[in-house]
Amino acid sequence: xxxxxxxxxxxxxxxxxxxxxxxxxxxxxxxxxxxxxxxxxxxxxxxxxxxxxxxxxxxxxxxxxxxxxxxxxxxxxxxxxxxxxxxxxxxxxxx
Numbered sequence: 001x002x003x004x005x006x007x008x009x010x011x012x013x014x015x016x017x018x019x020x021x022x023x024x025x026x027x028x029x030x031x032x033x034x035x036x037x038x039x040x041x042x043x044x045x046x047x048x049x050x051x052x053x054x055x056x057x058x059x060x061x062x063x064x065x066x067x068x069x070x071x072x073x074x075x076x077x078x079x080x081x082x083x084x085x086x087x088x089x090x091x092x093x094x095x
Contacts, residue, residue, distance in 0.1 A: 001025070002067065004058045006051045015040060018054045022067045029067040033057070034075040043087070048094050056093035060086060 003023040010017045015036035022029045033054050040050055057076050064083065071078075080086045 002062050004055055004062070006054050009051060014038075016050050018051065020054060020058065022058065022062065022070075024067065027067075029070075030072065031058075031070065032073045036075070036077065039077050043090055044094075052094055053090070055095070056090055057086075059093050060090060 001024070005021045005023065006018055007021060008019040012034065015034060015038075018033045018035070020031040020033050022031065035050055035054055040046075040053060043053060054076065057079060060083070061070055061079065
């Protein structure tokens with residue numbers, strides 16, 4: 001079981017950067033994740049809080065790989081490069 005904590009949100013010149021921790025029973029994994037305004041609008045049309053997009057992106061990734069295999073610093077747009085179904089499935093994961 002993984003617990004996802006989206007901790008902080010920082011404005012950047014192209015969107016946001018988030019500090020995220022994924023906690024497993026034995027370890028806490030820190031991440032820095034960026035979300036651009038363009039991707040945010042593409043996936044949500046401005047209807048979902050940005051931190052919920054990041055949380056959903058981690059749910060997607062953790063369903064497919066363990067946290068140790070996720071890059072510690074990445075942009076959400078890179079997920080679609082290794083998972084072509086990401087754009088279609090991400091909106092189904094919004095809480």
